[in-house]
Amino acid sequence: MIGWYVHHHGHGHVARFLAVQPHLRTPVVVFSSMRRPAALASEVEWVELPTDADGFEDRDGVLRDPRDADPTVRGHLHWAPHGHPGHRARLAAIAAASVTRELQAFVVDVSAEVVAFARLLGLRTVAVTQPGARTDTPHALAYALADRIVAPWAHGAVPATGLSAHGDRVLWTGGISRYDGRTPDGAREPRSLLILGRVIDDDVREQVTALLRAHGWEVTAVGHDAASRVDDPWPLLSRSTVVLSAAGQNSVADLAAAGARAVVIAQERPFCEQDHTADALERWGLARRADASTSAAELVALVEAASEDSPDWARWQVSGGAGRMAAAVEAMLP
Missing domain, CATH: 3.40.50.2000 (Glycogen Phosphorylase B;)
Structure with missing residues (x-):
């Protein structure tokens, strides 16, 4: 055993x-x-x-x-x-x-x-x-x-x-990733953002949502509180144009499994774990990088830039x- x-x-x-x-x-x-x-x-x-x-x-x-x-x-x-x-x-x-x-x-x-x-x-x-x-x-x-x-x-x-x-x-x-080998749940929806988890403060999330909706985007936020939790975020993860996510190991592996265009936010962790990971993703061209100090307007610019990316997530070997x-x-x- x-x-x-x-x-x-x-x-x-x-x-x-x-x-x-x-x-x-x-x-x-x-x-x-x-x-x-x-x-x-x-x-x-x-x-x-x-x-x-x-x-x-x-x-x-x-x-x-x-x-x-x-x-x-x-x-x-x-x-x-x-x-x-x-x-x-x-x-x-x-x-x-x-x-x-x-x-x-x-x-x-x-x-x-x-x-x-x-x-x-x-x-x-x-x-x-x-x-x-x-x-x-x-x-x-x-x-x-x-x-x-x-x-x-x-x-x-x-x-x-x-x-x-x-x-x-x-x-x-x-x-x-728990999603390794799972097929996408339909085609990607145009100009759609998924905010995954509690990665930004509530006021910043509201500002990002308002700014993107003014630009014709649909914004979905899950996992930032008890009411917004979903048992299976895979359909949203695989269908969204861009995903805004933390830079933790499991989050990144899930992004890779979904082949997602992404903006990752390095959250404060011991030994600067997420900063090191976010730096690596940016260096390899797999995701756009942000952190807690990134403003709502800057996040919107990163999301719109990421929508044109073509990340080669096979490099992450999920x-x-x-x-x-x-x-x-x-x-x-x-």
């Missing part, structure tokens, strides 16, 4: 697992603080872990903030707060399952501490990495300990200096990416 750790921040890590899992032939058990996704196959076991980021009572009954409990171990780890019962219970659940489920390999998406812990348990360990300047001590430790490192983007697209010393263990799968990651994981099994 394969163990798989899914980080709870955002939806990208679980989306990647949901894309890869159907390609696995080996049973898998997932560990995460997230609730079980509704779309997950019923045969996949999901272990919900306690949180380790909330306040906790110490032995004297004093409420403590984990940020004040030396969580980085003087910069050697990212998160391991002293005395936090949730943190201890998380690792205990993984250790217990490694015995009771007879785990043979463990995928970590993402956590330097879980990589180290899984390897200390003697498990063949696959670390999923992300773009950005990940040259800090915890990332260096995780990369050094992992038996395999998966980089889910096209080789050469995004610089990854932290991986340079581990090239023989790195697999560049290309982008991983086709078969999920299958390549699944094969790499199962290749670790004894």
Whole structure:
């Protein structure tokens, strides 16, 4: 059996697992603080872990903030707060399952501490990495300990200096999208913009919408709040003339799967992950780049310019990416 750790921040890590899992032939058990996704196959076991980021009572009954409990171990780890019962219970659940489920390999998406812990348990360990300047001590430790490192983007697209010393263990799968192989849902509608997710402030979105509609565009915004969420944005993604999206790994892979003309907005993330990705997309001519400081008028100009683009998304290597990651994981099994 394969163990798989899914980080709870955002939806990208679980989306990647949901894309890869159907390609696995080996049973898998997932560990995460997230609730079980509704779309997950019923045969996949999901272990919900306690949180380790909330306040906790110490032995004297004093409420403590984990940020004040030396969580980085003087910069050697990212998160391991002293005395936090949730943190201890998380690792205990993984250790217990490694015995009771007879785990043979463990995928970590993402956590330097879980990589180290899984390897200390003697498990063949696959670390999923992300773009950005990940040259800090915890990332260096995780990369050094992992038996395999998966980089889910096209080789050469995004610089990854932290991986340079581990090239023989790195697999560049290309982008991983849940939409890989899905056919477009009809022809592209002329002069139509899809704003995907909460990528710009509400007032900027309203200004962009008004300006584009004045130019004869149709504008659809989904995912920026609970009321606007849709279960399956693929029809909109594949039919829109231009998509305005974040520059996260899963968002970009979905754009590539749809062959979309795009404007990507680099959102603030640790290690400048989205800035590095957005720079790469602009450099390769795959998307127009913007950021939080880009005005509504500038975004409108970028959207109209992007409508004339012909991006060669094949360069992002999404086709078969999920299958390549699944094969790499199962290749670790004894």
